Amino acid sequence: MSEPSYPEDLLYHPEHDWARIDGSEATLGITWYAQDSLGEVVFFDGPQPGDTISKDSPYAEVESVKAVSDVIAPLSGEVIEVNPDLADAPEAVNADPYGTGWMVRIRIADPAEAEALMDAAAYRASLEA
Amino acid sequence: MAGYSPLTDSDREAMLGALGLDSVDQLFETVPEQVRLDRPLDLAPGAPENEVFDRMSELASRNRDPEADPCFLGAGMYDHYVPAIVDAITSRSEFLTPYTPYQPEVSQGGLQVMFEFQTAMSELTGLPVSNAGLYEGASAAAAAAYMAIGATGRHRLIVSRGLHPHAREALATHAVGFGCEIEEVGLAGGLTDPDDLARALDDETAVVFLQNPNFLGSVEDLAGLSEVAHARGALVAASVDPVTLGILESPGKCGVDIAFGEGQALGNRLDFGGPSFAFFCAGEEHLRRMPGRIAGETTDVDGRRGFVLALQTREQHIRREKATSNICTSQALNALAGMIHLAWLGKQGLVELGALLARRTAFARDQISAIEGFEPLHDAPVVREFAVRSTAVPVEMLRVGGDQAGRPLAVYPLARDLPEFGDSFLVAITEQRSIDDIHWLVDSLRESASGARPSFNGNRIGTTDAEPRKAA
Amino acid sequence: MTEGSEVVPGTTPETALETPQQADRARTIFEKSVPGRRAARLAEAGIEERPLDELIPADLLRDEPPGLPEVSEPEIVRHYNRLSRRNFDLDTGFYPLGSCTMKYNPRLNERVAALPSFSRxxxxxxxxxxxxxxxxxxxxxxxxxxxxxxxxxxxxxxxxxxxxxxxxxxxxxxxxxxxxxxxxxxxxxxxxxxxxxxxxxxxxxxxxxxxxxxxxxxxxxxxxxxxxxxxxxxxxxxxxxxxxxxxxxxxxxxxxxxxxxxxxxxxxxxxxxxxxxxxxxxxxxxxxxxxxxxxxxxxxxxxxxxxxxxxxxxxxxxxxxxxxxxxxxxxxxxxxxxxxxxxxxxxxxxxxxNFGVFVRSFAYILSLGGDGLREASEGAVLNANYLRKRLSEGRAGRYLPIGFDQPCMHEFVLSGGPMKKELGLKTLDLAKRILDFGFHPPTVYFPQLVEEALMIEPVETESRETLDSFADAIEQILEEAERDPEIAMGAPYTTPVRRLDEVGATRNPVLREAA
CATH class of the missing domain: 3.40.640.10 (Type I PLP-dependent aspartate aminotransferase-like (Major domain))
Incomplete structure (x- = not known):
């Protein structure tokens, strides 16, 4: 998508990652800003189901032609599912970062961690700062 | 001023004028006084081209003429004939003088050569992914170790004593940095001992290093050894001799995970040890852990076919401390020489060359074994090199020539690298070693062992690259 | 190039004639293979030709020979000569690639490295x-x-x-x-x-x-x-x-x-x-x-x-x-x-x-001597400062300011930041347009510390005229971009291929000719 967007129903991490919380589970991905700075994503190197990821630490890598970025976990938890489509079509991260470009689904380890994340307005403000 | 600079005094004056300066010294004012060199370098003054040529020729002449005696030295580098077209093509400015192809639009020649080279190496090794070349054979083993450690998360290397001693030593040097330990597996009957290998393997073993033909020239059972290694989840890395791959089963088909090797025998001269190139191939699953440059096919905005450096995120300039390697040269010119040589040999020629070497090597081994005082170190099959035990005289006493002390016989003593075979030496055969040459070696060995030494008086015409030797 | 012309003749999208190099469709040596063709002729063994499997057990031998090309010698020479023309090289043009020291490679060094007593x-x-x-x-x-x-x-x-x-x-x-x-x-x-x-x-x-x-x-x-x-x-x-x-x-x-x-x-x-x-x-x-x-x-x-x-x-x-x-x-x-x-x-x-490299470098040191090495360094620093000065003037000075404004040593770094902001041209676009002017571009996007970096190292073996013509080309490209930045954004036009799809090459890597 070519226009910046930051959906209201998500929570944001300052390292440009989002979390969509659904009960005890959360879906994670990177923001429009992150995919735009990275350029066309050519490869996604994710964790395995069953891996434990921790808040503020890298859990995956995304590559463009001439850059590699760590993807930082906004929340801690156990990986339940890794987006299977990103192996063959990593461009989904550019085309639809909040939809088909999602990265992993986790079982949340500590619901209280979500309190430290930003809402859309706060994240948008942080980008303009 | 000489030194290949076009700047004249008046150029300098005008350029300094543009900068508002009077002297070149002012350009160096940021260099603090205390670290400036306050005297001229203690080197001879510059010299005209003809004098430099004479001085270099004089140094060269202090080597014994490498063409005077037949050379049976091998041990990883071989005196093969280099076809004339290799020189003609590699000396072209367009291949000799560019940098790494960072601007693909003006580097299609070099990039396509890389792509062709990768195809050729992939065909030789039977493995789908090849890079565009590494420094040389021994350090390529270290690159394979780094890759295997990353792929398996394990930190133990097992190394056959059939691996080239320089590769074994380079692995030991690098292992200190990689934080891994090395265990060696011995040879039995000239071949890597599969039982010894099975005993050495454990669940921490990242990779087993083999060589085929091994350092003693023996053809290993790569498939059988790979099976033993894979049973414990270890990868197999094999150093292979490309010239033998026209006739020997491909490492890929034998289950080898990483095939690499010294490429000098393809299109590169001996040059007292370098520069040459290494090739490095692996299975698809290791694509993103490959070291070095790789070219990939693509199209331009008008739909024309073209080539670019692919998968650059593996490399040091992007991934920095997490890079798959620090290597940023592919030995492009040497790899080009190798590619031309392979195209020149062609599909049939490489097979014929392998067969020619195998037959002459078998002949040489039989002839030498028939001399009193010499016997084969082992009976394993060989292709282009073999080990001989000298039972009558120490290996260092094997000399030729009519003068007082004679001169060293050009064979490779094993004492330094494999003390367990201290009484043995290697004999290497190339297509430039004729049946006459082999007879000369046999005579020299016989005389050496009996105390009298012959001098070579056969017809040596045609052992230079310029004049191919006629068939004997 | 004609004075006052808008762009280099024959290099606009409108004059879309293919250069001979572009007309070459990059067929590989493998695609040129024809069964039965060959270049090398090998010697006879000179002894009885025993069957291979008598010498080496059959299960260690290969059933199928590797798929190397089958081509004649003239075809090999033509193939690689054509490929060579699809390369830019230092002998042909200015190569101010920062950090790479692209200085002239004396031919004497090639000659002495080839002396048989060294090379063999x-x-x-x-x-x-x-x-x-x-x-x-x-x-x-x-x-x-x-x-x-x-x-x-x-x-x-x-x-x-x-x-x-x-x-x-x-x-x-x-x-x-x-x-x-x-x-x-x-x-x-x-x-x-x-x-x-x-x-x-x-x-x-x-x-x-x-x-x-x-x-x-x-x-x-x-x-x-x-x-x-x-x-x-x-x-x-x-x-x-x-x-x-x-x-x-x-x-x-x-x-x-x-x-x-x-x-x-x-x-x-x-x-x-x-x-x-x-x-x-x-x-x-x-x-x-x-x-x-x-x-x-x-x-x-x-x-x-x-x-x-x-x-x-x-x-x-x-x-x-x-x-x-x-x-x-x-x-x-x-x-x-x-x-x-x-x-x-x-x-x-x-x-x-790499002994062959030692031979060349030692010959170089003998040719220059202690005094010549010093003069070479002085020349490299003078050339860099002169080009730095030339590029601090005119449009380059405005759109490509120097990262750290002080006398440099042998190289210097410009920032394409203002060019990107004011003209919409990235350093990459400038580099690609430089190719149409017959120069190799500087190192780009390094060091990362400088926005849209261009790292320029002109070396001592380049003449003042060459430095001037490079500075003139940069001025002309920037002037052209003020009128029509699209030209540089579409560059290069005259090279064997134009901009390549690196994203596609990495998403779906094709790393060898199909078997």
Whole structure:
């Protein structure tokens, strides 16, 4: 998508990652800003189901032609599912970062961690700062 | 001023004028006084081209003429004939003088050569992914170790004593940095001992290093050894001799995970040890852990076919401390020489060359074994090199020539690298070693062992690259 | 090109005639294969042709020969000659690639490297039969020692990056010998990517040191990161910005006081030969790129060589074998390979190193001499400053300001930031448009510290006219972009291929010709 967007129903991490919380589970991905700075994503190197990821630490890598970025976990938890489509079509991260470009689904380890994340307005403000 | 600079005094004056300066010294004012060199370098003054040529020729002449005696030295580098077209093509400015192809639009020649080279190496090794070349054979083993450690998360290397001693030593040097330990597996009957290998393997073993033909020239059972290694989840890395791959089963088909090797025998001269190139191939699953440059096919905005450096995120300039390697040269010119040589040999020629070497090597081994005082170190099959035990005289006493002390016989003593075979030496055969040459070696060995030494008086015409030797 | 014309003739999208190089559709040698064709004719064995499987068990032999091309010799020559015309090269045009020192490669050096007594000498030749080669290596060691201001040299490393790794393994051995096991290596944030990659391969953690506003090492940041856990600091001086760090002696003192070593990346040695020496600045280990300062041709990406020079206390750890000179006596060769080095880190590679590169570089040093090397460095610095001045004027000065505005050494870094903001042109677009003017572009997007960086190293073997024509071309491209930035954004037009789809090449890697 070519226009910046930051959906209201998500929570944001300052390292440009989002979390969509659904009960005890959360879906994670990177923001429009992150995919735009990275350029066309050519490869996604994710964790395995069953891996434990921790808040503020890298859990995956995304590559463009001439850059590699760590993807930082906004929340801690156990990986339940890794987006299977990103192996063959990593461009989904550019085309639809909040939809088909999602990265992993986790079982949340500590619901209280979500309190430290930003809402859309706060994240948008942080980008303009 | 000489030194290949076009700047004249008046150029300098005008350029300094543009900068508002009077002297070149002012350009160096940021260099603090205390670290400036306050005297001229203690080197001879510059010299005209003809004098430099004479001085270099004089140094060269202090080597014994490498063409005077037949050379049976091998041990990883071989005196093969280099076809004339290799020189003609590699000396072209367009291949000799560019940098790494960072601007693909003006580097299609070099990039396509890389792509062709990768195809050729992939065909030789039977493995789908090849890079565009590494420094040389021994350090390529270290690159394979780094890759295997990353792929398996394990930190133990097992190394056959059939691996080239320089590769074994380079692995030991690098292992200190990689934080891994090395265990060696011995040879039995000239071949890597599969039982010894099975005993050495454990669940921490990242990779087993083999060589085929091994350092003693023996053809290993790569498939059988790979099976033993894979049973414990270890990868197999094999150093292979490309010239033998026209006739020997491909490492890929034998289950080898990483095939690499010294490429000098393809299109590169001996040059007292370098520069040459290494090739490095692996299975698809290791694509993103490959070291070095790789070219990939693509199209331009008008739909024309073209080539670019692919998968650059593996490399040091992007991934920095997490890079798959620090290597940023592919030995492009040497790899080009190798590619031309392979195209020149062609599909049939490489097979014929392998067969020619195998037959002459078998002949040489039989002839030498028939001399009193010499016997084969082992009976394993060989292709282009073999080990001989000298039972009558120490290996260092094997000399030729009519003068007082004679001169060293050009064979490779094993004492330094494999003390367990201290009484043995290697004999290497190339297509430039004729049946006459082999007879000369046999005579020299016989005389050496009996105390009298012959001098070579056969017809040596045609052992230079310029004049191919006629068939004997 | 015609004065006042809008763009280089024949280079606009409207005049879409293909150049001969573009009309070539990049068929590979494999696609040109025809069964039965061949080039090589091999000798008969000269003995009974025994079946192969009598010599080698059939299960170790190959059923199918490798799929090499089947082509005649004239076709091979034509194929690679055509490919060669799809390359830009230094002999044909200006190549101001920053940090790469693209200086002229003298043809004399090729001639002497091809002397049969060098080129056909087997690396395992008994030293008594290789005295000339070993003497050459010994003399080159001595020359590099003098140029670097450090007493001992190993020629073994194959390239700068292997020299770096050797230097770091030397550091590890030196530290261990003192009973220390530090874990960190400091590199400036402007360092070339090989530095941190080599640090990791040597088992160290890479820690970045910040750059101060004048482009040198930030001393406060350095102090805050220096402790007993630092094995060494890796620097190049002049640094990646082309600036000489005037605090070098103080930096060396700080590092040495904490028990660390100072490592010099010799990538930028071409600025200071005969003028200042890394050893005199306090460096303990230096690698030299013979393919940069000492004229070995780059070959399209190798070969090169990366000898290392070290101080007295590091010498015992140098790689094995080392070329030595012994007192000549009967039966003992004067020049020899010394394997008996108990503290050595061991081998980095096979045999003695890239001897053919040593021959070329030694011939270069003989040609220039001590005085000539100094003049070469002076010429490199003068050329860089002159071009820097030319590019500070006119449109270049406005759109491409210099990153750190002060006299430079052998190279300098411009920022394409204003060009991007005001003209919408990225540094990449400028680089691609430069190709249409027959120049190789500078290094782009490095160092990362400078926005939209262009790193320019004009070297001493280029004439004033060439520098002027390059500056004129930049002016013309910027002037063109003021009117129509789309032209540069679509460039290049005249090259064998135009902009390539790198995204596609990486998403779906095709790395070999289909079988």
């Amino acid at each position: 000498l087997h690396p395992a030749t008994n030293p008594e039969d290789a005295q000339g080669a070993l003497e050459l290596m010994f003399l080159l060691q001595e020359a590099l020692s003098e140029i670097c201001g450090l007493p001992h040299v190993s020629l073994q490393p194959s390239a700068g990056s292997q020299g770096e790794l050797a230097g770091l393994l030397l550091t590890r051995a030196w530290q261990a010998d003192k009973g220390r096991n530090p874990t960190k290596v400091l590199t400036p944030d402007t360092a070339h990517g090989t530095n941190p990659a080599s640090v990791a391969m040597a088992g160290y953690e890479a820690v970045k040191v910040a750059t101060n506003p004048s482009g040198g090492v930030d001393l406060d940041d350095l102090r805050s990161k220096l402790d007993g856990d630092v094995a060494c600091l890796m620097l190049t001086n002049p640094n990646t910005l082309g600036l000489f760090d005037p605090n070098i002696s103080e930096i060396a003192g700080l590092v040495h006081d904490e028990g660390g070593l100072l490592y010099y990346d010799g990538a930028n040695l071409n600025a200071i030969m005969g003028l200042a020496r890394p050893g005199d600045m306090g460096f303990d280990i230096v690698h030299v790129n013979l393919h940069k300062s000492f004229s070995q041709p780059h070959g399209g990406g190798g070969p090169g060589a990366g000898p290392i020079a070290v101080s007295e206390t590091v010498e015992p750890f140098l790689p094995r074998p080392q070329v030595v000179r012994r007192p000549g006596s009967a039966g003992v060769p004067e020049f020899d390979l010394d394997f008996d080095r108990p503290k050595s880190i061991g081998r980095m590679r096979g045999f003695q190193g």
